[in-house]
Structure formats: structure tokens, C-alpha cells
Amino acid sequence: MGHHSCCNQQKVKRGLWSPEEDEKLIRYITTHGYGCWSEVPEKAGLQRCGKSCRLRWINYLRPDIRRGRFTPEEEKLIISLHGAVGNRWAHIASHLPGRTDNEIKNYWNSWIKKKIRKPSAAAAPPNISATSTDHQQSGQFFSYNANQIDLINQQDFAMKPQNIQDTLFTSPPLFMFDTSSSSSVLQGLAGDGSNADRMLPDHDQLFQETAGVLNSSIWPQMNQHHQDHQSTVLVQPASFTPGLDSINYLPPLIDNVENMVHIDHVQSCSNINNVEGEITTLDCLQRQELNQWVETTQQCPSYLFWDQTDDQGPLGGDESLPSSSSNMGAMLSYPSPL
């Protein structure tokens, strides 16, 4: 044995498909359809197992396949959906016509994850080595610096979404999204040197406004989560937008200090423009204000959206990437209030 049960036949070819094999498979499927994949190899004259044929057809040969670079819209959708359902690639793919789960999975594993985890070197100090068990036991809320978040994203959010509930948080991470085309975000912030209008929106207001950002099919889930946990959403907008790189908004610095969440440069939505997810203006909430707010309201922020892109554009200027990637961020779910 040693091979998959469907591939135990003798002379089963493996590896990359040749153009001739592709042609045989296409010819057979287009004339006969694909009722039973296990019969396909023999009838099509292929030395492959049925499973391999199925995979080749679904992921590469079927006529409605959509190839080429993902559009910014697709990228947004993938990020949002992944935040909502985790690594359920088939589910995500079902929302992107012509895209396969394999393609989305590869896409995610290649540069999206890499982009998210990109360490914000300037803002991320040596991290705290609190374990997930510690978090579980404390029963309070927990926080991470960028490196830790990176670790969570890679190992827990992406790989084992089902475990996150058991180990780190009382609820799973729900959303990830970017703020692409949000130059107006920074424009709105850029001229704001005063604290005059730095008012923390109240709980419900903030929630409703964030609803505008996440106005999608996954929003009801967040709404429900909010109701269940009486949670609040805080947003950290993009820190970098091509052409506006002089604006230096640091990613959040989150320290885990005795039941207190410390966050640098947390910025909360004050105005959401439209359903496309564009944020037009934002109020800036500083660490002190956040802490004050936490104390006053006895609320723990349930979601944080931070920007991971303090670098110089998409993957150091790789122009093959969609520009919107420069503003990618992610949301974390924090445990419910105290």
C-alpha cells in the first residue's frame, strides 16, 4: 500500500499532467460528463486514478475556471470570509465564481498570510511570552503585541480555528478585512492635530458604525456576537497608504499588564462612508483614552483592527500585487467583558 486506496492500480501515473493527458480528460468529460470519477481514467485512456482526474478537472481544466490574479474585490472577500469561517476554503471558494478552493488556499498561504504577519518592526517590542493557558486561566482579557498576533494568525487563526475558542479567547476571531482605497482615511486624520473631536463614540454608536465597514453577509454573525457578548468594536485603520507614507500611524502596541489593555494609537471609527467599506474619517483614541474608557465602561474591546503595513508598500514594492494589499489588517476577538 502506501498510496491512496483509489490509486492502487498498477501503472498509475503521478505528478504533473501533460498536455496530452489534459486533452484526453477534456475530450472525455466534454463528451460524456463526469458521473463517476473512478471510471473516468479507464474510459478516457488515462493512467491516472479517478481522484487525480477529478482534481485536475476541478482545479484546472473545467471551462468556467477563472485564472489570473485575484482582483482587489476578490481579495477583500477572501479576507472577510476567512475571518468569518476560517480555513474553510471550499466555502470561501463558493463565494468566488470560477475560483477553486485550492487556488484560494494557495493564495492565502502565499502572500495574504505573509502580509498580515509582516512584523511591524518599528512598533513591536520584544513580546511577552504569555501562553494560551495563562490566558485561559486568568479569565480576564488578554492582549498581544504585533508579534504575538502574528503567531496567532498563523498558527491558531488560520490553522486551527476550532482551537482558538478553547485556548485563547472566549470567542473565535470573526473578521479580517482591509481598508483598501482608504487614502481618505489618512487624509481625514492627517490634518487633525487636535484632540478636540477625539471623542470616543459610545458603545452602540461605534458598533453601528463598524457595521458599515463590515456590511456583508458575515455582518449578522458579528451582530449576534456583539449581542451575546455585549462587546464593542475598535478599529485601527491603515497606517500606510502609498503616497501618504509620511503619515506615521503606528500599529497597536498591546501589552499584557494586569488586566489592562494598553494600545497605542487606537483609532475608532466615527464615520463610515459607504457599503464598500471605505472609511472617510476617524477619531483617534490614544492609549490613555482607551484605558480610561475601559475603566469607565468596564468593557473589554472585543475586536481590534490593526494595520500591519508599516512597510513601504505591497511586499516591498512588488508591483505584481494588488495595491490594496498595503492596507490589509485583521481583527481579533477578545474575551467578553470582565
Add this chain to the structure above:
DNA sequence: AAAGGTGGCAACCGCCTAAGG
């Protein structure tokens, strides 16, 4: 120029589930 490193991606592996006998 060559060797080693890296990333993208096609394909495979193993597990799960449903269906049918």
C-alpha cells in the same frame, strides 16, 4: 556563472462523510 534560497502553485495525502449493499 553557479550554488543555494525562496515562493508560487499543482498535485498528493489522509481523513471525513454519505451512500449503498
Add this chain to the structure above:
DNA sequence: TCCTTAGGCGGTTGCCACCTT
């Protein structure tokens, strides 16, 4: 109820082109 089989799915591997040194 158990066993077999096929299909579906997510994780992983390995090839290959490209990049770096």
C-alpha cells in the same frame, strides 16, 4: 449494523522558476 466505495475537503509536499549571494 457493518463494510466498502466515492467524493469532498483541508493540510502538506515537492517541483520548478526566479532571486540572491
